Each structure stands twice: as C-alpha cells, then as structure tokens.
Amino acid sequence: MTQTPIRLTVNGRIHDVTAAPETPLLYVLRNDLQLNGPKYGCGLGECGTCTVLIDGTAARSCVIPVGGCAGRDVVTLEGLGTRDKPDVVQQAFIDEQAAQCGYCLNGMIMTTKALLAINPQPTEQEALEALRYNLCRCGTHVEILRAVMRASGRLAEAGN
Amino acid sequence: MASPLSNGAERPSGSLVVVRTVDEVTSETFVRITADGSVNAYNGHVDLGTGIRTALGQIVAEELDVSFARVVVVLGDTAIVPNQGATIASETIQITAVPLRKAAAQARHFLIARAAHRLELPAAELTIEDGLVRGHNRSVSYGELIGGETIRLELADDAQVKAVGNYTIVGQSMPRVDLPAKATGELTFVHDIRVPGMLHGRVVRPPYAGVDAGPFVGTSLIAVDESSVNDIPGIIAVVRIGDFVGVVAEREENAIRAAEQLKVSWKPTPTLPDLADVETALRANPSTPRTLIDKGDVDTAIAGATTHMQRTYVWPYQMHASIGPSCAVADCSDGNIRVWSGTQNPHVLRGDLALLIERPESEIDVIRLEAAGCYGRNCADDVAADALLLSRAVGRPVRVQLTREQEHAWEPKGTAQLIDVNGGLNADGGIAAYDLATRYPSNAAPTLALLLTGRISCEGAVLQMGDRTAIPPYDYDHMRVIAHDMAPIVRASWFRGVSALPNTFAHESYIDELATEAGVDPIEYRLRYLKDQRAVDLVNAVAERAGWTPRPIREEKDGDVVHGRGFAYALYVHSKFPGYGAAWSAWVADVAVNKTTGDVSVTRVVAGQDSGLMINPDGVRHQIHGNVIQSTSRALMEEVSFERGAVAAREWGAYPIIPFPDVPKIDVLLLPRPDQPPLGVGESASVPSAAAIANAIFDATGVRFREPPFTPERILRGLHGDAAATPQALPAPAAPPPSRIWQNPFAKRAGIFATIAAVCTAAVGVGAALWPGRAIAPIARPGTSVYSAATIARGELLAALGNCAECHTTIGGAINAGGRALETPFGTIFATNITPDVETGIGAWSYPAFERAMRDGLHRDGRQLYPAFPYTHFSKTSEADLQALYAYLMAQPAVRATAPANTLAFPFNLRPLLAGWNALFHQTREFKPDPAKSEQWNRGAYLVESLGHCSACHSPRNVLGAEQRDAYLAGGFAEGWEAPALTSLSHAPIPWSEDDLFAYLRTGQSRYHGVAAGPMAPIVRDLTALPDHDIRAMAIYLNSFNDAAADAPTQDALAAKLEAATQVTVAASSGARLYQGACAVCHEVGGLPLFGSRPSLALNSNLHSASPDNLVQVILHGIAEPVSSDLGYMPAFKNSMSAAQVEQLVTFLRGQFAPDKPAWTSVRETIARVRSSTH
C-alpha cells in the first residue's frame, strides 16, 4: 500500500515518515527513526515511559498517532543532549544517580523538561504533583525528586 | 568503569585469564586481562537494576589494584560468562562475587610475582597503582607483563584476598556506570536491540489469564482464522502450536493490529478457584505440612497460657509489576541461534529454549541485556521463548514485545500467603508459646511457551518456599513452625522478600499484639526476646534515630486525622531452608490515618540496616529507598484482582502502585560494619514494611489490621464495622442486548412488523406494489466546463455541511464511492456510490434526477430511497445550493464501485412501503425564512435544518424511525451514540450558550461541555470548510432553543465550583482507582499540561446525561480521530479493562462528577451492548 509520507521534525531534523497515519508516534520514533529514548510501558497513556515533547509540551507518544504530528516539532531524550554534552536535566539525573533499572528514566527526564519549561523553579510539592502520573516501580522517587530540584536550581542560576 | 557495550572486539595480543575448568572441553572465565591493560570481569548473575554491575566492578578493581574505570563487567552472555544460576535471593554480592574476587586477587599475585622477577626486586617492595607496578623508580605495567603470551590460571580457592583495612575502592560510593547511557538514550535495554532484517512479533495468550496449571493448559485452542488478518499489510506468518499463538509482521504496529484482530476460538476454561476470598482458597488448596522447628512443649504451654491469642494473617496476590513489559529478540536465520533477553537467569533460560525447540544447548547463545526492574520474576523468559518460536517459524530475526496487558496478566505473581499463629501470654506477661503455620502456594512458573506448546507437563510443582524467615527471630521457649507446602493456584514465583515478607508480617504483628496485651512498649518487649547482638544494636540505633517514645501513648486522638508510629524488625533469612541471613533491617513507620475517608498515608520511615561491609554505600542507600517505597506501596495499595479465577488487572488503574506525592520521607540509617562480610541488600529493607505500617495504624487507631493492602475501604470497615459490601462473585457474562442504533423502541415485540406494514400500506393505498416514481432518462455525464469554478467550490462547502462523504465513504475507501454499512433498527443499509461514475454512480443523473432524489427520496430509476438518506432535510435546500452541490459532485473523479445489497428485514425490504412512510412523515418543501427572526437566525436555521440535518440525530425518532416533530432537537441516538439534546432539555451542568456552541462547532471543543467524539467528530471536521459567519449563524439558531442564558463569568464561576467540589482526593473504590490510574493523567483538573486538551469531567455533558452510552463508548473505543490533532487523542480501553472494571469506572465517574444526578441503572447492559456492536 502506498502512503503519503508524513512530515515531522524530530530532534531538529525533518523526517518524511512512511507509515499509516494511525500508527502511534512511539513506534515510528523507535522503529523508523531508531530512537531508544521513548519506551513502551503501557500503550494507554498511564505510565509516562514513552514521553516526548511535542511543540514543547509533554506528550505520551504511545497514544498519539503519527498522523497527528504532521508538521509538528518532536523532541526525544536523544534530542536533549548526549553523554558528552548532556542537557542540564540529564546531568542532574546522572548527578543524583536517579535510576535503578532506569526504564522510567526517559519519562521522568522528559516530564521534568516540560515542567521546568513552564515552571522553572517548582516547589517540591509542585514537582511531586507534576510527576504523579509517571510511574516508577524501582522506588527511585527520592533520587528523581532531588534531580528535579537540582535541575531547577541550575536553571535558575543560569538566569533561565 | 567502561561501558560493556563499547568493548565488542577482542584485542589481538596476549592475555591473562583466570578460569575454572568444568570438564575436558568446558571452562568458565572469571577475569581476563589483555596486553593493552584492559580488564574484563565475568559474572553469571545479571544486573536487575540494583547496581551490581558497579559493585562487582569495584570488587575486581580493588583486588586487582586497577582503577575502577579500567574494568568492564560482563554479565549474562551464556557464551562467555560462568553458569552461576539465577539472579535471586540477594546472592550476587554475598555468594557469586566470591570466585570473581578470588580470581582478581590471584591474577594480582601472579602479576606481582612476575614483576618482582622482571624488576629484580622483592615483591614486598613493589607498589601497584592502576595496573602499573613500581619499585625503586622503575615500573612495569600489567600489559607489559603479559605481552604476547596467553596465560591461563586455574582458579585457586585459597587465593589470598586483601584485608578490608587496605580497601580504597570497595566501601566508597561510586556513581553507577550505566546511568549516562540510560539518561541520554544510548542502547542499554533489550527493548532497544535491532538486528538487520528484524521482524516484529506479538503473541495472543489464552483466556485462562495467569493460570499455568491444569489439564486445560496447552489444550484449549480450537481454531485460528488466519483470514481474519488478511487485510493487514505486511503479515509474514500466523503461528500456532498447541495453545501458543503468535503473529509476525514487517512493522510493529501491524503485528499489534493483527494480534488484536486475529480471530481465535478457545474452549471454555473450567471453573477456577474463586480468589475473591484468598483465605478460603488457600485453606482449600491441598497441602503437605513440613515442620521447620518444634521446640519445648508448645501444646502444654498454650494450654497453660492465661491469655490465649489465636490470629490469622492474610497476604494478597501481588504483582512484580515491571514498568517495561518484557521483550526479546531471537534470530534463527543462520545455524547459530541467538536470543537477546532481559532474563535474570541466562543459563537456565538456555536450557529451557533448548528443550522447547529440541536442539542442543550448545547451539543457543543467550545474550542478556538490561530490562526493566523485575524484583523477582517477570515475563522476560517467557517472551524469549515466544520470540524463538516465531523466529524459527519464519527463519528471520523476530522481536517480540509483550503488551502491558499480557505482562500484568501472565507475569508469575508474588503469591498469596496465609499464616495462622496460635499462642498467648503467661500471667507474668511473657510469651507462653508461638505456634505458626504458613501456607504458601508457590510454583516454579515454568517458561510459558513450554506449557502452551505441551513440551512439559502442566501439573503445578509443589516447591518448598513458604519457609523463608518462617522461624521468628525471637527466642521463644516453646515454638513450633510448620510450612504447608502446596501447588500453585495461579502462576506465581518469588517476589522481593519471597515468603519472608508475609511471614514477618505475622511475626512482627503478633509480637506487637502480645506487647499491647502485656501493656509493654513493643520495642522493649521485643528486646526481651532478641538475643542476636547485631540485631539488638540495630533495633536500638533505629529507635534512637527515630526518637522513639514508649508506646502506647495515651493521647486524645480526636479529629479526622490520627497519627501513629509502628516498629518492625527482621533478619531476612533466604534460600533453601534453613537458609542464611542477608542484611538485618528495622523500620519505624509514621502514619496518618483519616478516619472519615479511610486514607492511610505513610509519612515517614526510618529504615536502619546492617549490611556488613558495604561495597558501594550509595548503592546500598538507593536499594533501601527502593525497598521502602515499593514495600510501602505493596502494603497500602497492592492486590491482584481476579474474575472467575483468572487475573483481571491488566493495566495500572486496576493495579495501582504508589505515585510520587504518596512516597514517605525516608531516613536511612546504615550501620557501619566494614569488618563483617558483605551481605545482600536487594530485599532486606522490604521485609519489616507491612508489619511496621500495620503496627503504626494500630497505634493511631487502636484497630488491628491483619490483611494488607490497607486500602481506604478496608480501613473504614475496620474502624466502623462491616457497612461496606462484601465482594460478590461476578454474574455470568450477560448476553449482549440488541444494538441501540436509535432511541430504540424497536425491541422485538411480537407483531410490530405487521403493524408497521399495515400502517404504511394504509397510508399509501393499494397501489403500493409499484415503484412510486417514474424513471428519469439517463444522460451523458455533464462536462466539467458546464459549471463555474466558483459554483463547484460552493458545492464543496455544501457537501461538507451535509457530511455527504461521511456516509458515502467506507473506512479507507475512495471518497463518496459508497459501500459504507449503515446500521438501522430495520437492518443494514449500504450507502450508494455518489461519484459521477456512469454505471455504478450518479454519472448518468441529470440535475432533475438529482434534485428529485434530494427532495423526494427517489432514485433516478424511480425506486424509493430509504430515509437513512436524510432527504426529509435535504428537501429544504434552495435550488441554487442544490445546483452547486450537483456541480461539485459531477466534477469529482468517477469511481467504479457497486455497493453491496441492503440486508433489511421484512417488511422494511419492501421499498414501496416507504411511499406510505413519506405520506406520513415527509413534506417536500424548500426552507421558508421566518420574517420575525434575524437574518443570521434564519441563515442558521437554513443550514441546520436543510443540508446540516442536525435533528436527524439530535431529535428522538418514533416507532417508524421518523423524527418526532414535537421533540425537535430534544436528543436522540445515532450509531450507538447519544446525540444529546440541544435545547433546554440538555443535561449539561452548565447551559449551552451561543459562544459555546460556536466554539464547539468551530473547534470540536467547549470548555464547559467537552470534546466532540464518536460520529460528531467527523461532522465538526467537515464544518471546518464553512466560514465563521455560517458557524456563528448555526450557533445563534441552535442557542435560540435554550431558555437559560448564561454569561461567561457566571459559567466560569459555576465551572470552578463544580470542579472544586468533585476533585478526587481519596481513591476509596476500585472505580476510583481505575480513574486515578487510567483517566486522571489527562482529565484531573490542574495537572501538568499534556499534548492535547484536558477535558474536565465535572463539566462533561456525557457524565450528566440520562444514559451512560457516550461515556461507555468513549472509554471502550477512545477518540482516535478527533476534530483536530490539537485536541489530542484518547486511547481505547476495551482490550485493557474487563466489563466489570468498566462498570466500576463508569459508576464511579457518574457518582463523582455528576453527584446531583441519579446513578445510572443500565450501565452493565450498555457496556455489553457497546462491546458487541460494531461501532
């Protein structure tokens, strides 16, 4: 079946994706674009492991068809930074050792990124509420919360 | 420490290895040092997210005197690592690290001896720094000492290891080596493995969800209809072996679709034990008693007790609940079989895979990559076997990802447990005796594919696993402990703390009960019986750190929220009985209990631990955090639900785990014991959890809870008696009632068809047997130049207003080419082809023929059309507009397509009768403006009543399917959805206003009503073609049927009030928990913005309606095609929630968000109807 390619920007690069428009964005990112950051956790928008940013807003890529992302700007974990040049949020999570198995890490980092974009210096309570629907089974919550606070501290210092 | 993945290629030069010879051909390597100075360490265990990779690297670096950064730890590749069994029971550091440590020490001794020789200096005068041996200003590196040689040392058990006092790396907190890769999205997880040519597989599991023992296992499949997935592109294979069913596709989303769509029929599962009442089920399960200890004279001591205390403690089934459902890739494409897996026991898995496909183990290489944390067992092995079967079937590499639903349903559960304790107090307040019996239905949870394919027996094995920490840590004079070993009831396996956690729940609750009865502080009471000095030290240290004050504190505990604190202690004794101890652990838990809502929050935990020598103290601290949080979650909220004996919880709403805001403050106390051997820390801190929390709840409320989870319902029942309903067995699934296409008075009543026939016949007279109209001669298709571009463009707008394409196009089909099935209460009507194809479409229709169809409902050939085609509305269209519409349709590409024949029941299949229907219900006349009304109103009325045909759905219909004229826009049903009233009869809590109507029709969303879904979404999407002033006119006209006028500030204030009053703060029912787990992320007011809209349920019209249809529709089917992507999407829950769960959810939502409306009475029937209908 021939399909019209869907054009979207991912991590700053334009991609023309040939997939059925109802295909969840998650599978396009993982399979067509070979990205590892967004993870499948539930496919129902419940857990947050698949979180990406779409036009700067946190989005659960497992429940968003790629057709709905046409013309939009998608950022994944890979788009934040690299091992050598991590983003401040990534660095904060590394510094705080904020992972045990790390499967939830993508969602935690991307959600933090989205939170700090609208609230650069959240209180602890605000951070807890923002992450309420991101599940972590390993019980890394303490370290993750510290990472969020650390990242926001840095952002503030940087006059962001 | 370097990343293991960056080290693929072997260096060509010499090397030193320390090996253990297994037999003539096999040996296992522990350490390899190569001439370039790099060090590889091999361990048979795997890192389950606990950080052992880092800790093992520290141990090797320490013994070898190299920097931590130089060591690469290789875990879990069966081709290269030693077989050290499964990664279980906190053994890695305590047991399996021992040979590795010795091997490293042995290598150092060898190299230093060689250096002494090379440098001609006594070994004692040499120092080593990061693999560089120095002495007297000369130096030589390990690499140079090895050179081009291949050195092979046999592991010596007596290798001298370093004294703890000399440690510089072990005992230091070391950052985890795996984090930078995980935080930046590098390849670390098995989920991320991509092999060239890889296909995607999905499995379809049998209906006996989560049950793996019984004669029906592997024998229940009747048939698989492969043709049911023929329409899905790129399907490579459908595979079935026994009860194993899988699909393989080129693309993952197509494999997902195929697995959902594949028609598979199964035999009914025999009646399974009812697990709504775990205690009864466990007592009824046959068991064999095994005495673990029988000391003193228990029976006499109990007989002589002054206070008798017989107690029962019940532990529920729980889930490991990995955040990432299991995944694996298998490749059988060339002779070598390779399986990438997240398994925790690569060697055992390899054995299973060999058995499964009847090949020797040596042909299979299992490569272990990290996966989501599993805390015992998940489906990692199962999915590896699934992938192997599928790859073998197609001869190409296949990746299989289990779904969330499959992982929830089929993961081997943490098993339920039942503990009876008998005993009591002597007159002096001392413990008379302790007589404990524990029932633990464990099993080995054999790899599922072995069972499903019938390769192994489906009889559940009886394991001896209920005995972990079954003997209390207290020195009771008269003590008897019996483990009742039993077969599994559902698929189960060890879960963090295994049976030790429930056993400790009993020990530590019971001693608390004794202390209360004796009137002694519970810590003081414990210390009377605790003889182990390390335990005593720990208990004292934790009590001091927490600022423990002797209990009970007789303070007034009035008010809603009461506070309490509880203590518990355990030495986690694991592995085969009598086993050995891991780290010592003690908790002081603080709780706040809301006596009105039943909500328990654990506000603070002081967790103390004696872990012996800590390799990586930060790692230990993180493990304690993880254990405290996870076990608090287990104690407060976790319990697997079952329906008819099968696992019912298939997503996070049905099995919630602790969210961020509920996590307690944690204060970790690490006892420094560098002189003692290191102990496992992966589980110990979980073990005292539930008892400490139960003891704290008792301290707060004076009520003893002996069965976790401590949910609000259970707490309320404990505090206020049994007002709450006891769980009831589910009724057998109801036969789906007939579909509700329109408001349905068409239930099959005797004689109704005859009546209808009679009414219609009477209305039209006797000539009814003839076609009512004459044929209009065919014409040649008009040329495209006949009409102006402007006329055609206007026609396009009008086609959008009339939603022509919606009915006249099949899903994925050519536009307007017909064929879409329209279900009506009278049967199925197939929409016709309205493209200008001469033979199958309307290409041969003259304008008069077209106009007659639009106004009178007659086909060009004179045949009567069914009023599913809304000619009763279209007849009101102006001549000019009909001309434009004709022009547009004729200018479109012709598509050759014949619609299937209608399947209507008698008498509706008699078209002539429709003439009678027309006589009764249809007036052919153009729209006449009302001079008393404004021009805009009249414009709106024209659009709404003619081509817009709003009332076709939004008005109720009579018994003959005609709109009721006296109930214009009073609400109707269409395609299984309610089309709500647009008049003052609307149930919406905030009345519609002109602006809301405009916003809704323009964008598909109104802040005060919700988003357009179901059949309304495509309508609003079509309306985007219309200019704002037409939409405004429609809003003005529709709003004129609303009496209540509301201005924006009033609406806002009302909205805020409704939203504030309905906030969900406590989840005190299954329905509430489903809401919190599944819905709240996108619907709870005030949450973090997510892509798309955040419709407020308190204001949503559907929740306030008289019928639950739309709510049920949207929960089951979601919103896949919103008006615009800006509104976001909603997933469908029909494959993730059972009918009973949807019923609980819908009932909760109604009660919570429309509290002033009566409960719906027809929820169950509606769910059955919507589930069975095609919409």
Ligand code: FES
């Ligand atoms: S995978 Fe998307 S939210 Fe769970």
Ligand code: FES
């Ligand atoms: S670190 Fe494992 S799920 Fe969060």
